[in-house]
Amino acid sequence: MIKIIFLGKVVSWKIQSDHEEIMENLNQLLAVKKEKLAKIRELGVDPYPTRCKRTHKIELLLDNKDKFVSSEEIITISGRLKAMRRQGKVGFGNLSDDSGNIQIFVKKDKVGEANYEVFKLLDLGDFVQIEGTCFFTQRGEFSIRAQKVTVLGKSLLPLPTVKEKVVDGKKERYDEFSDIELRYRKRYLDLLLNPEVKRTFQIRALIIKEIRDFLDKRNFMEIETPILQPLYGGAQARPFITHHNTLNIDLYMRIALELYHKRLIVGGIERVYEIGKNFRNEGMDRTHNPEFSMLELYQAYADYSDMMDLTEDMMLHLAKKVFNKESITFGKTEINFKKPWKRASMIELIKDECGFDASDFDFDKIRDFGNKNGIELDKTAGSGKYIEALFEKMVEPKLIQPTFVIDFPKEISPLAKVKPGHPNLTERFELFINGNEFGNAFTELNDPEEQRKRLNAQSRLRELGDVEANVVDEDFLEALEYGMPPTGGLGIGIDRLIMLFTNNSSIKEVILFPQMKPIE
RNA sequence: GGGGGUGUAACUCAGUGGUAGAGUAUCUGCCUUUUAAGCAGAGAGUCGACGGUUCAAAUCCGUCCACCCUCACCA
Known part of the structure; x- marks a missing residue:
């Protein structure tokens, strides 16, 4: 234990060597990765280089396989290592960028002994740059044959491993990252491991862009109005209250x-x-x-x-x-x-559905009918609130x-x-x-x-x-x-619109970081 | 807030009172065209948390926490 002065305060600081830290605080997987990181540095390689290179996005290669194979053009791709199949003096892997996933092929003879040592220290989840040429393997898979492997960023935590196999043309997933709570709390993993999640948010972005496009073309002007408001209004709802220090007043977060x-x-x-x-x-x-x-x-x-x-x-x-x-x-x-x-009035719809006519707004009659259908409202409710409640209960679910x-x-x-x-x-x-x-x-x-x-x-x-x-x-x-x-x-509620368009029944699926209770 | 369910290794999950398991991932060895690579071996756990019953609890009981479903309220 050592005491140091930091910003005028005495702070206790327990000193631990790297080794003790690993033994005491970290699990084996992390320790292994830290060791590999150290070995990469020992080889004189910077695991977090400042510069990187990418001449082609993966999608471009996949879209022009024959062209790149026959031209034998030297290309450089960068991405995250998503799979690794090593076998002795040769190894296969899969590299992903945001456009696609391609197989990489690394042969000791080709990249040289020193570079192959670096390759052997790579883990799933690391960011890697591959320089090489395109070819088809003996099994016919389009791949890039590395001439040089460069580490771009080493990961320290293990990415959950999701594997896929194609059965009858359909992709079967193994060990999917599917814990709903974890998916919401660690959305970056969700996006990384579940491609359809990314698709949902791409559709979200597209819809919002198209809404803007639609309205701009009709001469609507996009504006921004205060989120922090001295008074809130425009909807029936309870607000969040916050405080402004300089003005020394409470402010409300807008509800509409x-x-x-x-x-x-x-x-x-x-x-x-x-x-x-x-x-x-x-x-x-x-x-x-x-x-x-x-x-x-x-x-x-x-x-x-x-x-x-x-x-x-x-x-x-x-x-x-x-x-x-x-x-x-x-x-x-x-x-x-x-x-x-279809355009139909609320009162007509209630009449059609329940045979009850509320058009006279007779409070006693409407309240009694509501009560009979299990609707009990507080004493501030008039016939209007009862009509709305009847509508919501009897009609709303049927409007498909x-x-x-x-x-x-x-x-x-x-x-x-x-x-x-x-x-x-x-x-x-x-x-x-x-x-x-x-x-x-x-x-x-x-x-x-x-x-x-x-x-x-x-x-x-x-x-x-x-x-x-x-x-x-x-x-x-x-x-x-x-x-x-x-x-x-x-x-129009955007989140619900996105739910409808992305076939999701939970709002948490269409909000990148939905509100969750903090873990105790 | 009420009711129901779930919580076990990094991931997916078995395990109904008697020595904590499997597959994947990880590590070691072998392997120069593999693809859920393979073969052989190894390490890895606060069984959500706390308390109780018991000779003995992942398992039974209670309390709490988180998430899911459902009902009520709200967009």
């Missing part, structure tokens, strides 16, 4: 993008969109992560019908760009995006093909404009596909006095104990008082 976007519509930007994260301090499960990505867009001089048209076009665009067709397959279900999609559910109760839509001639309803729709909600849109309320009344009503609900009710945002109301044009707004 809506209120800032509408300020920009007031400011004369007629079409805006944002793809960003929202944060909701609520339960976590297969379809909920505390932070999740949303697309929101607002279009001046438009209403919810325009938003339905836009949604249809956008989803169709995505299906065509990702799968090159107008439908996708989720599980065993074919989802068809061909226009036009894309369906716009339109005309929501005013009670649960404090930011949407009333439907003309129907004082209890608003011009609002939610999009349902495969029994899940994918989008939410309104003809936006632009009457500042009406908006104030609605938010005040929310505020009263909050006082009665509704923790998800909206708060009154005076700055937003003031913006409306300067005048907002008629506007249509739309929100």
Whole structure:
């Protein structure tokens, strides 16, 4: 034990030799790798060189096998060593970069004794550079014959070994890295060992790119609005609270993008969109992560019908760009995006499904029917919340093909404009596909006095104990008082959209680093 | 939060009260066109954590932790 002074503090430091450290703290596999690392250095080779070289990506070689074999061109590839089959004075391996996987062939005679010694010290997972020429082995496998093997980066921890065998044209995997918890906690291993995971995130990136492309072409302007907000709003949800030291105030992480976007519509930007994260301090499960990505867009001089048209076009665009067709397959279900999609009012759908007519908004009648169907809501609930609950329980799971559910109760839509001639309803729709909600849109309320009344009503609900009710945002109301044009707004949950397009039923599969509890 | 399930070697998994196992990976030896390379040998474990029952616990009981499924709430 030795004591040293570090930044003015006395720190105790237990000194251990490398050997003791290995014996005491590390398992055998790590010790072996550290020994190999030391041996490489003893051979005068830098296991972490500053420069590397790559003349060809592996995919390029695989796509032009005959050409590279006949030209005998000397090429240099770099990648991670994924397999090793050594046999005496010759060895085979597999090298992967992000474009593909190729067999390498290293022969002692060819690379020389010293270089072969380095090759023998390589492990699975090491980064390696191979210089050589392409050829076909006796078994006919396209390979690169090394003239020189260079270590680019030695790994110290063993990569789980996944092996594959082709049986009847299908790849069979052995010792797959499949522990779900480990896959999420160590996503880098998941990506490395499970190719379909990488595919999921490639599709995710493509979808987001195509959404931008679609909206940019329609003259929407991409914007960024605050994540840290003095007041939160735009959705029914509980927020995360954080603190700013200099201002000495609590701030909220946004739960929606809506209120800032509408300020920009007031400011004369007629079409805006944002793809960003929202944060909701609520339960976590297969379809909920505390932070999740949303697309929101607002279009001046438009209403919810325009938003339905836009949604249809956008989803169709995505299906065509990702799968090159107008439908996708989720599980065993074919989802068809061909226009036009069904548009039906919430109350009609309830009537069709249960034979119950809620159009008169008779609270006692609706609550009794809800109770009979196992729906019990707290005392702040009016007929609107009961209608929504009935819909969610009885109708929602049955909406498999894309369906716009339109005309929501005013009670649960404090930011949407009333439907003309129907004082209890608003011009609002939610999009349902495969029994899940994918989008939410309104003809936006632009009457500042009406908006104030609605938010005040929310505020009263909050006082009665509704923790998800909206708060009154005076700055937003003031913006409306300067005048907002008629506007249509739309929100789409990106993560769920990715789930649908990648055939995943857990949100954790489409978020690179999903929230997990820390390990004790 | 309720209910159900899982947790054993680096990975995938056997193991129902009596000396902790297999395949892969790792190490040693042999092997100059292999490919889930092969053959021979070796090392490797806090059996999720803590407590209890027992002569004896991976195994039975209890508590806790993590993850999965499901229900409730939410996007």
